[in-house]
Amino acid sequence: MIGARKTVTTMLAGMAFALLTSLVVPQTGTAFAASEVRVVVNGTAITSGDVAKRQAFLRLQHQKADAKSAEDQLVEQTLKQQEISRVRMSVSKDDVDASFARFATGNKLTTAQMTQILEQAGVGVAHFKAFIAVQMSWPRLVNARYGNSSKMSNADLVARMMQNNKQKPETTEYILQQMIFVVPANKKGIVGKRKGEAEASRSKYPGCDQAKVFAATMRDVSVRDLGRILAPELPPEWKPLIEQAKGNTTATRVTDKGVEYLAICSQRQVSDDQAAEMVFREEDLDKAKSGKEAPPENANATKYLEELRKKAQILRP
Numbered sequence: 001m002i003g004a005r006k007t008v009t010t011m012l013a014g015m016a017f018a019l020l021t022s023l024v025v026p027q028t029g030t031a032f033a034a035s036e037v038r039v040v041v042n043g044t045a046i047t048s049g050d051v052a053k054r055q056a057f058l059r060l061q062h063q064k065a066d067a068k069s070a071e072d073q074l075v076e077q078t079l080k081q082q083e084i085s086r087v088r089m090s091v092s093k094d095d096v097d098a099s100f101a102r103f104a105t106g107n108k109l110t111t112a113q114m115t116q117i118l119e120q121a122g123v124g125v126a127h128f129k130a131f132i133a134v135q136m137s138w139p140r141l142v143n144a145r146y147g148n149s150s151k152m153s154n155a156d157l158v159a160r161m162m163q164n165n166k167q168k169p170e171t172t173e174y175i176l177q178q179m180i181f182v183v184p185a186n187k188k189g190i191v192g193k194r195k196g197e198a199e200a201s202r203s204k205y206p207g208c209d210q211a212k213v214f215a216a217t218m219r220d221v222s223v224r225d226l227g228r229i230l231a232p233e234l235p236p237e238w239k240p241l242i243e244q245a246k247g248n249t250t251a252t253r254v255t256d257k258g259v260e261y262l263a264i265c266s267q268r269q270v271s272d273d274q275a276a277e278m279v280f281r282e283e284d285l286d287k288a289k290s291g292k293e294a295p296p297e298n299a300n301a302t303k304y305l306e307e308l309r310k311k312a313q314i315l316r317p
Contacts, residue, residue, distance in 0.1 A: 039071055040315040041078040050074055056122035057131070077134050079308045084137045089144065091136045092256035095237055096129050099136065102236070138301070146300040174234075174242065175265040176226040177208050179215065179249075183258035191259065195252055198259040202249045208265035226262075230270070238262060 035049035054070035063069075084090050104114035115125050181198045183191055197218070206214050208225075215221040234242055241250035242262065250262045 037317055039075055040313075040317070041075055042082055042312050042314075044078050044082065046071065046074045046078060050127075053123055053127045057127065060121055060123065075314060076305060077131065079305065079312055080134050080138045080141075081130075083304075083308055084134065084141055087141060087144075089137055089141045091133060091140075094255060095136065096133045098237060098253075099132055100125075100129060102240075142301045142304055145304065170269045172231040172267055173270040174229050174231070174267045175208070176229055177211055177263040177265060178224040178226055179205075179211070179261050179263060180222045180224065180257055181218075181259040182220040182222060191254055194259045195254065198252045198261060202247075202252075202261060205249050205263060207248070208263055211263060220258075 035047035037045045038048050038051055039046040051067055051070045051074065054074055055065045055067065058065035058070060058073075100114070101111050104111045107114070109117070118125050118128055179198070179201070181194045181201075183194050201214075201218065201221075204214070205211070211223050215223045231239075237253065238250070241253065242264070244251070245262075245264060248264050250264070252259050252261045254260075
């Protein structure tokens with residue numbers, strides 16, 4: 001089930017795309033001198049060129065952009081990326097590219113225009129996409145290790161409801177299944193064919209109770225029961241497809257596993273404690289995106305990062 005595991009992922013992934021709202025006017029490019037190694041993290045070099053790009057990125061976010069702040073961010077990002085790679089929990093390149101495209105669209109830009117702006121600002125697309133990949137993957141890793149142990153207390157929920165005119169907020173509860181038309185890594189050339197098969201199957205989808213029997217009539221198709229997922233928990237790559245779904249299946253999307261679509265077994269409005277918590281957390285995230293408040297801290301993420309830092313070999317030549 002992706003409900004609890006995806007909550008923080010969705011939040012932080014969303015944050016990643018709120019950071020560059022000032023990117024509507026191209027900024028003057030910066031010429032960088034030849035790079036020199038500034039920090040080495042477990043054998044991975046962070047160069048002066050990397051630091052300059054992160055400083056440019058911080059300036060776009062209207063944050064403190066001195067070299068030390070940029071270095072510190074890159075050390076953290078490198079530690080996270082190394083751990084993500086070690087346990088093989090990185091999001092796919094397609095997911096990152098799709099998120100980049102959504103971010104451009106959200107700023108009323110084409111991906112080509114966004115690319116040009118990032119290059120002119122001295123950030124570069126590769127630097128930004130590396131940041132996105134870690135922002136999307138790290139929360140998934142934290143939740144896989146610790147689970148969802150950062151629930152609001154009853155007192156916190158009551159306090160927030162008092163601010164909400166004593167009303168417990170509602171949200172949509174979905175029961176979902178995932179249909180995966182598998183494409184082996186060494187057969188990417190058949191993606192188009194598999195996409196056609198997946199699209200054709202949507203009109204014949206018999207419902208969640210018969211989905212596994214239905215999948216067995218086709219070649220290399222698997223079914224995952226995702227269970228109960230609340231609207232604020234929907235992963236960013238699926239949320240627009242769920243919201244725009246007509247009938248009981250979403251449109252298809254290509255992933256590193258193959259071609260997938262979601263089946264909506266049921267949906268209803270709910271207002272239990274978990275739903276209230278999810279709504280309140282989404283409100284907090286929206287405030288963080290707008291810059292009105294700092295984003296909520298995740299104690300487990302901080303703990304995990306400190307463990308990695310203590311074990312790491314961090315050298316500054």
